[in-house]
Amino acid sequence: MERISLIILTNGTENGLKRCAETCLEQDYPDLEVIVASNDPEIATKLPMTDCKIVVKSGEKRKNLKAVGLAQAIGDYILFIEAEDFLAAPDAVTKLMNIRQKGNNDVLFTNFVALKDGKFIYPSPKIAGILMPLNFMLFIRCYDSFRRLGGNLFSRQLLLELGDNLNGFDIQTLSYRLLELAQSPNFTEQICYVWDGAKSIPTFVWPDNYHFTDTSRLAHSRSTTEWTKTEQIKIAVCVDNYGASKVKVLLYSLERNHPCGGTIYLIYDHLADDLKASLVQLGNQFMNFKLELIKFSVNQRRLLQQISLEKAHLPLSAYYRILIPYLLPEVERVIYVDYDTLVIGNLTDLYNTNLHGNFLGVIRDLGVVVKNDWSKTLLGTSYQNYFNSGVLLMDLTAFRKYGLSWLLHQFIVASTPFFVLEDQDALNLFFKDAVEYVGIENNYVTKLFVNGEVEEKRQLEKIKVLHYLGPEKPWQNISNYPTAMRPAINLYRKYRQELYSKNSVGVPMISVVVIVKQQHEIRRCLESICYQDWPRIEVIVIDASSDSIAVKRVIEEYQEQITQIKYQRVNTMCNDHQLHQLGLKTAVGEYLTFINAIDYMADKMPIVKVMGLLRTKKIDFLCTMHMFTLDGKIVGYNAPGSLIETTGNSTTSLLAYQQVEYQQLTGIFFASSLLSMVNNESSDKVWLQQLFSASRHSAFWQGYSWIESER
Structure with missing residues (x-):
């Protein structure tokens, strides 16, 4: 013993x-x-x-x-x-x-x-x-x-x-x-x-010049390394299914701002067939860039699956980039960019940056992590050197020469449970004193528009990459976003509309008729429509409010984000049915729906879901559910998301089943082809019954499409 x-x-x-x-x-x-x-x-x-x-x-x-x-x-x-x-x-x-x-x-x-x-x-x-x-x-x-x-x-x-x-x-x-x-x-x-417990335990202190790995010494030993400048650049973006559904605007922004082009590598593991096909289609339309989709091998996937996601707030796709040097074995360097970025300037200078032997070109994470003291906790006295990993210039040749991807993988496996910002923290520690710092304009975090110091402020025209870091994404409802951040959001949406205008052949249009009775109602409603990620949306605003100037001012703000937006001022004495019919007269969409400006579209992009059902199921009349506000809170009935066939049912039986939903036009989506079969002179209630009777394939979607505000 x-x-x-x-x-x-x-x-x-x-x-x-x-x-x-x-x-x-x-x-x-x-x-x-x-x-x-x-x-x-x-x-x-x-x-x-x-x-x-x-x-x-x-x-x-x-x-x-x-x-x-x-x-x-x-x-x-x-x-x-x-x-x-x-x-x-x-x-x-x-x-x-x-x-x-x-x-x-x-x-x-x-x-x-x-x-x-x-x-x-x-x-x-x-x-x-x-x-x-x-x-x-x-x-x-x-x-x-x-x-x-x-x-x-x-x-x-x-x-x-x-x-x-x-x-x-x-x-x-x-x-x-x-x-x-x-x-x-x-x-x-x-x-x-x-x-x-009366004693105190000594506070942790980072040892002087402590490094987890040998990258700093290696970088200093190769500081004279030269790079031959080139006009064509190579970009790497890593996506999972969610990222792939959002990445098109970024890809378009790269194509738009780089006439000399190059190659974009889209790195993935599993992608839905429709997403993959749509990305290939987009790439085929590019004139400047070649878009290549690069899939992981089975062994590479197994390596990544060794990384613990137990406490993670990011998906596994955040770690794909560590294998880029071996996914692109013939490529010397790439600019890696997160999919939640927008490239609004030319990145050729960044691509040709002299790294002076360092392995990465990075941008300090000013105003975001530095200000909340996490970088001090992580890096100690070197906290000001904390960088954001959303944009990285990577020397892939050096990665391969020194086997850094495998060592980085081991470090991440060993260290991930200790980090707050996961792979970004790992990169900061692994490459401490082995990175080249470049200008903040190459990775400008949009939060800096709100909380940045004076020396960190940049005008949009001086920025090359906008990074929509954090929860304030440009493809979401921005009603509650800080005002200072909105120009950057609006610019993203402008790029999105440009992309859609060039890449929506064969996509049906939906016309949304918005009825305004009070001028203060319109902004939230338009915003909820604007963030719907459907390529072709026409908005028709029928203004029966007492202040048309205020309504027009709001509409002007959204004209760059909703390219097809129509406005009609009408007599304030018109009843609801007359207002709805006036909206229909200028609608050109293959599908239509109505909404009152005091109400708004639900989150999670219901128009995308609804249009998918209308097209794939060949439905010409679809009724949906809604939530409502009560004492300032949004409430609703159970909505399992099922699709219930209603073809052949009577309107009487449907009213008994879903009395509220079938007695109002809001939340009803229908094909414009039905309009020729109904009498426009009747009331909304009768008109709705006629639409349903005229439909050849009707259904009820047990999902929320809109939210009714308290009156």
Whole structure:
């Protein structure tokens, strides 16, 4: 059986000394010795027992008594105990030794509980990940157990190898050095040690010039590397199905702003067939760029699946870029861009940047992460160098030469549980001091329009890449977005409309007739229509309000975002049916719907869903559900999303089934071909019944398409 030496470090003045010694003597582990190392010549008179070794070195500081106790120890393993602390239970050592033996560990760091003001304080963070050389420092930074001495179990041989450094190192450095020396280090959640909560645990401090990898040294050794400038550029974008559904505007913006073109590599794992086909179709229309779709191999997918997403807020596709050097084996360098960016300037200068031997060209993350102190926590004194990973100039040749993708993969696997911003944090630590910083205009985070310092502010015309970082995406409803951010959102939508105008052949148009009765109603309604991601939407505004000037002003704001928007001022005395019929007179869409300006379209782009149903199911009359606001909250009935066939039903039976939905025009989507079969002189109620009777294929979608506001 392996022997363990418990070494109590004491000045002889600690209030908990007696309790500490008693818990050591109570241990049920059979092969154990207790050593008291002290600087107090009278220590023997202050102990409750005699069955222990006592070693005294007068005048020595308590922190330096470790070596004094170790010199007397004969155990295979050493557990230091500070005199204010104590072991949690009589079987504490037995439990630790069982864990050690099971893992054959020569270093075992343990969890602990603090005792303060008579209350036990249990550790909050759960241990994440496995100790390995690439994450030693991250464990030390994250967990207090690595910055206290007591309660951890060490091989006596490893402690002896430290020599004078056993006393010379601070606890953080000592822990790191022991981890480096260990053959099989471990960290257990098992609580066997009680810490005096009145003491403070030393704060983590990044060591001077600490680097997780050798990238900085390698970069400096190749600082004279030259790059031959070229007009054609190569771009890499990584997408999953969601990203692929949003990436077209970015691709179009690249094509629009680079007359010399080049190649865009769209990297993916699995894509729906319709998405893939639409992207190929878009690429075939480009004149400047060649669009290539690059799919992962089975082995590459397995590598990525080793990365933990347990606490992640980003999908696995965020990590695709680490394999770009091997997905593009013949390419020397690329500009990687996130799919939530918009390129509004020429990136040729960025592409030809002299990296001076560094592996990446990056842009500092000003005003976003730096301002909320996360970068200080992650990088310490180097926090101002934290960069955003949404735009990266990558030297793929250098990546391949030094095998950096595989090492980066290992680092991410080892370190992801410790990060807040996941792969971006990993890149910042992995490539510390091995990156070339370029201008902020190459990755301008739109939040800077709101919270940026004066020196960070940029005019849109001076920016090359807009990055819609965070929840404020341009393809969502921006009603609640900060005003300062809206010009950047509007520009994205302008690009989207340009793309749609050139790439919507064969796509049917839907005409949305908006009825305005009060001028303050129109903005939210138009916004909810504008963010619908359908290529061809015609909006017809029938204005029966008392202030046409205010309504026109709002419409002008949306004309660049909704290219087909019509306006008609009408008599305020018109009834609802007359207003609806006036809207129909100018509508040219193959499909139509109505909405009151006080109401608005639901989230999650219902027009896209509805138009998909109308086309694929060949439906010419579709009724949908709606939510409503009550006391400022949006509520609604159960909407499972099912499609219910209603062809052949009577309007009477439908009114009994869904009385509310079938008594109003809002939420009804129908083919314009039905208009020739109905009498426009009747009331809305009768007209709606006629539309339904005229339809050849009708259905009811149990999904929300609009929200009714409180009147």
